[in-house]
Amino acid sequence: xxxxxxxxxxxxxxxxxxxxxxxxxxxxxxxxxxxxxxxxxxxxxx
Amino acid sequence: xxxxxxxxxxxxxxxxxxxxxxxxxxxxxxxxxxxxxxxxxxxxxxxxxxxxxxxxxxxxxxxxxxxxxxxxxxxxxxxxxxxxxxxxxxxxxxxxxxxxxxxxxxxxxxxxxxxxxxxxxxxxxxxxxxxxxxxxxxxxxxxxxxxxxxxxxxxxxxxxxxxxxxxxxxxxxxxxxxxxxxxxxxxxxxxxxxxxxxxxxxxxxxxxxxxxxxxxxxxxxxxxxxxxxxxxxxxxxx
Numbered sequence: 001x002x003x004x005x006x007x008x009x010x011x012x013x014x015x016x017x018x019x020x021x022x023x024x025x026x027x028x029x030x031x032x033x034x035x036x037x038x039x040x041x042x043x044x045x046x
Numbered sequence: 047x048x049x050x051x052x053x054x055x056x057x058x059x060x061x062x063x064x065x066x067x068x069x070x071x072x073x074x075x076x077x078x079x080x081x082x083x084x085x086x087x088x089x090x091x092x093x094x095x096x097x098x099x100x101x102x103x104x105x106x107x108x109x110x111x112x113x114x115x116x117x118x119x120x121x122x123x124x125x126x127x128x129x130x131x132x133x134x135x136x137x138x139x140x141x142x143x144x145x146x147x148x149x150x151x152x153x154x155x156x157x158x159x160x161x162x163x164x165x166x167x168x169x170x171x172x173x174x175x176x177x178x179x180x181x182x183x184x185x186x187x188x189x190x191x192x193x194x195x196x197x198x199x200x201x202x203x204x205x206x207x208x209x210x211x212x213x214x215x216x217x218x219x220x221x222x223x224x225x226x227x228x229x230x231x232x233x234x235x236x237x238x239x240x241x242x243x244x245x246x247x248x249x250x251x252x253x254x255x256x257x258x259x260x261x262x263x264x265x266x267x268x269x270x271x272x273x274x275x276x277x278x279x280x281x282x283x284x
Contacts, residue, residue, distance in 0.1 A: 003081040003145045010084045010138045011065055014091070017137075018061070018243050021130045025250045032257040039264035043271070 057242040064090075064232075064239035072232040084142040089217075090236040091134035094244045098128035099167070099198050101248075106191035109184060118184035119255035121191055122174060127247045129167045131240070136164055147211060156204040156212035163201055166194040180262060 068086035075082035102124030109117035139157070140150040151157065170190055177183035205212050216225055225233065 003079070006081060006141045006145060007069075007083055010087055010141045011069075013137045013141070014061075014065075014087045014134055017130055017134050018247070021127075021247055022250070025247065025254055029250070029254050029257060032254065032261050036257065036261050036264060039261065039268055042268055043264070046271075 053242075053246055057239070057246050060235075060239040060242050064236040067232045067235050072229055073226060078146055081142060081145050084138050086233055086236040088135060088138040088142060089233060090240040091131045091138065093237050094240040095128045095131035095135060096198055096202070097241070098124045098131060098244060098248070099163075099195055100124075102128060102191055103195035103198075106188040106195075109188040110192070113181075113185075115180075115184065115259060118188065119252050119259070121188060122171075122255055123248050123251035125167050125170050125191060126251050127244050129164065129171065130247065131244065132160075132164045132167065136160065152211045154204075154210040154212060155208040156201065156210045159197060159201045159204050163194075163197045166197055170194055180259070 064086070068083050072083060072086065074080065102121045105117045105120035105124060108114075109121060139160075144150050170187060173190060174183055174187050177186060204210060205214055
């Protein structure tokens with residue numbers, strides 16, 4: 001298949017960008033959830 | 047949580063089927079042959095990107111009219127998902143161009159306005175990171191977002207208004223344009239798959255902004271309590 005390499009890279013780019021974006025959002029959400037928990041604990045303990 | 051899991055599985059299956067359809071079901075194009083199959087991911091990413099930027103534009107305008115934080119969250123979610131899809135379009139474009147045009151990139155009207163669009167929304171996201179005060183951040187980024195969107199119709203019209211290296215539109219391009227019926231169906235599947243993934247990203251990004259807002263409120267409460275207890279202890283000393 002001619003130019004299969006470019007076609008394959010394009011397909012991988014689609015997956016990689018979607019996957020990395022989802023991972024980045026999940027990591028940021030995780031950090032914020034930890035921070036919220038920490039602040040709530042701080043407020044409870046006075 | 048269960049709905050989110052089902053949504054993720056459905057989007058992953060859809061994008062796998064879209065990939066299969068683009069690579070094996072769509073007929074081979076007569077002049078470009080196999081490399082033309084990039085078209086299905088390339089165009090789908092642009093349609094998704096423009097839709098996300100349009101949502102961001104509406105949300106930014108609505109924020110300026112109402113000053114409700116929810117519009118700001120929607121605006122940033124649209125801009126970020128739009129940038130992700132725009133990045134796919136900007137990478138798959140040159141991968142397609144190299145074997146067909148013999149060059150990776152050229153500064154024609156379509157490609158230049160597209161690159162500017164990407165830079166505009168990257169700047170939008172950077173701008174948000176530089177301003178700490180939430181209200182000021184939301185107002186300035188909404189104003190900026192409304193102006194940034196002006197480049198979207200320019201990108202769309204660029205190869206209709208000027209002679210460009212980028213081909214003339216195959217869809218909605220007037221007489222002589224159009225797609226083979228099987229190609230149209232495969233493109234539709236790819237667009238739906240892309241929209242599915244965009245929706246997941248969009249909902250997550252919106253939730254992230256909600257959490258950030260919650261976090262900021264809690265921080266303020268902790269700070270105000272700390273100030274309160276300090277003033278009480280000072281009074282006790284005097």
